[in-house]
Amino acid sequence: MSGALAERVFADKLEAVGFTDLVVVDRRPFGLRDAARYPLFTPDLIELMHRLLPEERQDQVAIAITATVVKPPSEADHPDDTADTAGTDPARAP
């Protein structure tokens, strides 16, 4: 969790590598009670967070997001309408 990014930074990184159409489809608060169910958070870390985090923060130590992104189609998949294809469009035939 200490490697987690802020949502904005995560979104920037997705876009920086070329992804588009980012949609965050779900956001859920992830609190100390959630963390305690994961064995990776050791009891001493949970105890430390209980002690150090203000009470109002304990129900939302992190936010679990689910997001979708798209790798843009290549230009070959979407040829430019104004290119050579104009002459083959039956609607434009003389």
Added chain:
Amino acid sequence: MTRDLMFQDEIKQLVADAYHDLDEPDGPGSVFYDDTQLARIPPSARSWMLGVGNPVPHARLRPGEHVADLGCGAGADALLAAAEVGDTGHVVGVDLLPSMVERARWFAAEAGHDNVEFVTGEMESLPIPDASVDVVVNNGSVNLCARKSRVLAEAFRILRPGGRMAVADLTIHEEELPAEVVTHPSAWAG
């Protein structure tokens, strides 16, 4: 080796050790799934669900599609994807730990899927060819990697143009957690 590279290696080792040493957990990630989905996952695999969301429905998989599950753990999402893409589709799960990969293979055999394979590998350097999958799913593993841009670039590389990714992960508030928490050895792996 630069300090940063050492730091990255240390993080990878710390994460690998934490997941390797796990005793059977009680499926904390299973709470994000509905009963229909859980019925598709062998009970023994449910206890190894360690994700932080339920990305597969958002991937809107179609029969015949090729899917990669990155940081697949014991493979629950890969099994759900395998059921959706069917016999004409294919799923590959990749995980850092050979022990997780073994577990995932075992659960896939138990679930009776032969359109799914699991391989040991790093998300930072995927053993998957360029533009070879339609969909990437990822549940709870990007935050564990020190080189996140590299992981995202690898996901981009293996997707065919027009492909999509559904990712569930932890994000943090803009305000920092206390330093004692951030630097606690188990805070990176959790």
